Amino acid sequence: MAQPSSATTPKVVDIHTHMYPPFYVDILSSRSTIPLVLNFPSSPNPRLILLEAEVPSLAGAESSATARPPGRPLTKHYSSLDQKIHFMDTHHIDISVISLANPWLDFLSPTESGPAAESVNAEFSSMCAAHPGRLYFFGALPLTAPLATVQAAVTRLTTLPYCRGVILGTSGLGKGLDDPALLPVLEALAAAGLTVFLHPHYGLPNEVWGPRAAAEYGHVLPLALGFPMETTIAVARMYLAGVFDAVPALRMILAHSGGTLPFLAGRIESCVRHDGQLVGEGKVAAGRRTVWDVLRSQVYLDAVIYSEVGLKAAIEASGGADRLMFGTDHPFFPPVGGSEGDEDGEWESVALNAEAVTKALGEGSEEATGVMGANAVRVLKLYGK
């Protein structure tokens, strides 16, 4: 990876990097249902429990999994700005576009979420202002609040100098991203030039992982498969609902290289063309925009896919490397095996994704430097305020 910024060295930009600012941790710590933060005597750090799948079910309670506290350690990496800057310096990252981590504000009541969004976005703004030129952010939306509150939040984000978009889960206003009621929000975001960073949280129903998963497979299945599958389903639903056509100015970055969209785009397209109902209803007319068209015009992908195979497919599905953007998914996937405080060095999870870029595109190539940072600088206008 490139050295920290200078006038001549290409910038390294991390567009997939999360924080739970202190205000948000306070919210999680006050809760008694997931998502929440809990203290356990056996754990040096509080535990952050985000997913139902992270809590061993009663069915698996006799297994060894119950000897471990649930969730993951809430280390300083999650909420400390100094730690974020340290992480960036350690990995030679010049600029980070930080975002609230899942599940964002989706669990708050309609009256809570508006003020919470205001506070969180103000906190992110202050963080960026404390390190001008090194930090930008994707804001959070109060999606459980009335539509007027959501739209006011979008307007407010346009006044925050370091905001470059919003992070969005797949539930939208509660009925998914193909919900017609969400269209005014997407239109407002598109009109404001705010990019939507689509990120999973809800995964798939636990039953699909089978009876052994909760006790025996750690968090692997919901994280490795549930997350990317959720993203793919959300985008496919948007495509089938015509959202990309309805909001042509909408621009989205899909987390985890689009979930599985690059690999499945051909199958989606074939299933659309061969669907008796869609063909019969005239929805597969000549000139319609295919999944490939959307991937190559309105969608960007991060490069968080942990393999050369996946990254190459993401690049080819996107019609070129100029729609891909490096990310780390920090503070998730810290090194394991050492003690919980032993996370100040280089992270293998970061190296895996950086190495995939080098392997797929050649070290220092124009395409590689594009994915590592130049694409993000260009697309998200990461200069000045």
Place this chain on the structure above:
Amino acid sequence: MAQPSSATTPKVVDIHTHMYPPFYVDILSSRSTIPLVLNFPSSPNPRLILLEAEVPSLAGAESSATARPPGRPLTKHYSSLDQKIHFMDTHHIDISVISLANPWLDFLSPTESGPAAESVNAEFSSMCAAHPGRLYFFGALPLTAPLATVQAAVTRLTTLPYCRGVILGTSGLGKGLDDPALLPVLEALAAAGLTVFLHPHYGLPNEVWGPRAAAEYGHVLPLALGFPMETTIAVARMYLAGVFDAVPALRMILAHSGGTLPFLAGRIESCVRHDGQLVGEGKVAAGRRTVWDVLRSQVYLDAVIYSEVGLKAAIEASGGADRLMFGTDHPFFPPVGGSEGDEDGEWESVALNAEAVTKALGEGSEEATGVMGANAVRVLKLYGK
């Protein structure tokens, strides 16, 4: 694609091609719950209804979808051997390895499934014997029957000269393919040299498609996304349960190019390495076999992925083109737009997959002829009886 067989022309082999033999159609026609075959006055052919997702929900009953009969037309392509041969000739396919289509015998009672497997496999044997050298088959197992019956069925398959393996869904004996109770069956198959063709049917719970899918999106989401996601989950569960290590002689062909496994292998591998529980339990020790190792030793992929992007990723994940095998998924995905009888010509769904091979590997290259047939001939020993 190559011309029909001669001494010098490379063979074209279709390893993913289904039939519902007449005996099986009779079973489906006698049923009153899904899967079943039903007649509708508005449909020239009986309707084949395989998936719950193919029946519009009551919630969507006011939509235009209700004007169409549910499911798909059960044309002669599903059960006629003459039609299968005609399809092969039309598409210059020399050899087909036919298999019962989903949901196989999974819905039969413990007492029904044993005799049904016997009948279906005998029927497939007769079909192959009627066209020696052009047809082989993957047998069906009576998985709802007692274990001894299942094992006897495996033994019986080894005596059928044109049988080259079994087709298997993801439910196994009812608890998935990571069920320890299934191990003796997998061991018996491996010992007999019978390849397991893993095929999806159950998809994902309908709720993940959202409230608009049943009425508005045809069959696209369950087929385009549910099927490959189901396959991926099943294989990942087998991997995490150590099934590939426990049965080292097991060989599997994964339908639809592995679902999404080639794209997600890197993420699976990273999630395993970063899982505190798995690492703590010593399950991520040096020398363990990674997902990539399994993909390159025990797993083959069909080439039914409908895009050059997907096929290339499947090839790279497999460590080379010699583990990929062409397929058509006939009789599914017939041409649409014409009348139901208008399916005797070339099928676009076949062309999409054949073109992907040519684009990815070059027309007539050794790798392309391997994927189009030579790999299947070698791996499945498609010569003699």
